[in-house]
Amino acid sequence: MAISLQFCRITARAELSLPETGIFRQRKPSSVRCSAAGEADSSSEFDAKVFRHNLTRSENYNRRGFGHKKETLERMSQEYTSDIIKTLKENGFEYTWENVTVKLAESYGFCWGVERAVQIAYEARKQFPSEKIWITNEIIHNPTVNQKLEEMEVKIIPIDDGKKQFDVVETGDVVVLPAFGAAVDEMLILSDKNVQIVDTTCKWVSKVWTSVEKHKKGEHTSIIHGKYSHEETVATASFAGKYIIVKNMKEATYVCDYILGGGHDGSSSTKEAFLEKFKLAVSKGFDPDQDLIKVGIANQTTMLKGETEDIGKLVERTMMQKYGVENVNNHFMSFNTICVATQERQDAMYKLVDEKIDLMLVVGGWNSSNTSHLQEIAEERNIPSYWVDSEKRIGPGNKISYKLMHGELVEKENWLPEGPITIGITSGASTPDKVVEDVLVKVFDIKRDEALQLA
Secondary structure, three states, rough: OOEEOOOOOOHHHHOOOOOOOOOOOOOOOOOOEOEOOOOOOOOOOOHHHHHHHHHHOOEEOOOOOOOOHHHHHHHHHHOOOOHHHHHHHHHOOOOEEEEEEEEEEEOOOOOOOHHHHHHHHHHHHHHHOOOEEOOOOOOOOOHHHHHHHHHEEEOOOOOEOOOHHHHOOOOOOOOEEEEEEOHHHHHHHHHHHOOOEEEEHHHHHHHHHHHHHHHOOOOOOOEEOOOOHHHHHHHHHHHHEEEEEEOOHHHHHHHHHHOOOOOOOOOOOOHHOOOOOOOOOEEOOHHHHHOOOEEEEEEEOOOOOHHHHHHHHHHHHHHHHHHHHHHHHEEEOOOOOOHHHHHHHHHHHHHHHHOOEEEEEEOOOOOOHHHHHHHHHHOOOOOOOEEEHHHHEHHHHEEEEEEEOOOOOOEEOOOOOOOEEEEEEEEEOOOOOHHHHHHHHHHHHHHHHHHHHOO
């Protein structure tokens, strides 16, 4: 669930008392407050990087699992693998069942980071069979996996009025940090509660955190390509200094036009209009006249790869135009933080949409950012494409409920054409093969019923 973290002001002396572990040794009692995008705002002596470094070396922290990898992977294989997907892979990613030909994207589904996150969460339950286990967000954006964890009594920390209710967590509980990571303020709260922290944060997310920390060290503002309410971007922003979050090329163009005083395309306006437009997507006290002199690029790892690259190039050209080519290195920083798995799935989707197919099925959680961009690729090619999160969206009969790339929910009757068809199919990085199989079985059933009616 993507939410905007807007914690009230938290006083360290009263609610975040300094533990004996020494994690906070460099920080005097101070207050911590988070903006809408998860900014940890505290005294200048607080160093998020040092805090996290010390936290990861504390006795109550684990990110490597508990020695049950073989057992948990075997269980996951039983729950999430698919004979249909196996058949497709063994036959060059294409196979025909009766009058349905299926073409599978060559890169799809569970990525390494997602598989690791789920596996470690399973390990945590085996290691702590009777303890309360909480998770700060959905482990990944897939309803099937999240339902499995709920059945294992791994509970998501409840949310009331947009705020996470950490008061349900007690000393001795186990708290899992999801693949998207967690914001600094959440880590502060959990450290103070002396809980067992099980960190499943993907290494690519951690890589982005390192990049924004470098921006901060160089006194550069981080321009983050992402969605300001997405859990990953909330966490990334909490490690940044000054930041602004842009969702797409249009918003990035607006920012660059402002930097050039309207000299790019004239899309920007006054300082007041700028701050109103980005009021939920900037750091506390953000001043576009001062904070866009030196900038660095970072991204939410699940965004569209090509758009992130284009935004980086646009910002670099803008700083060259503003300050001169010879001075650009003093005003612009960029590191490659595009997730390899996201890139591979998008590249495979571009290849698939170039093939001859009648329609596309995109399978993945409806709140999954990386899946939305797979749908976007198909829609941009004007291919009939149906984004479903499970087989439950298909039926009764030849009917489907699906989402478009911007989140609109659509229902359609007779979505499968009559006669032989060729279907392209892919799945988001959080989607188990078994979910894809269940969707295809529904398709086969509809086409089989059609054949019987025509017989």
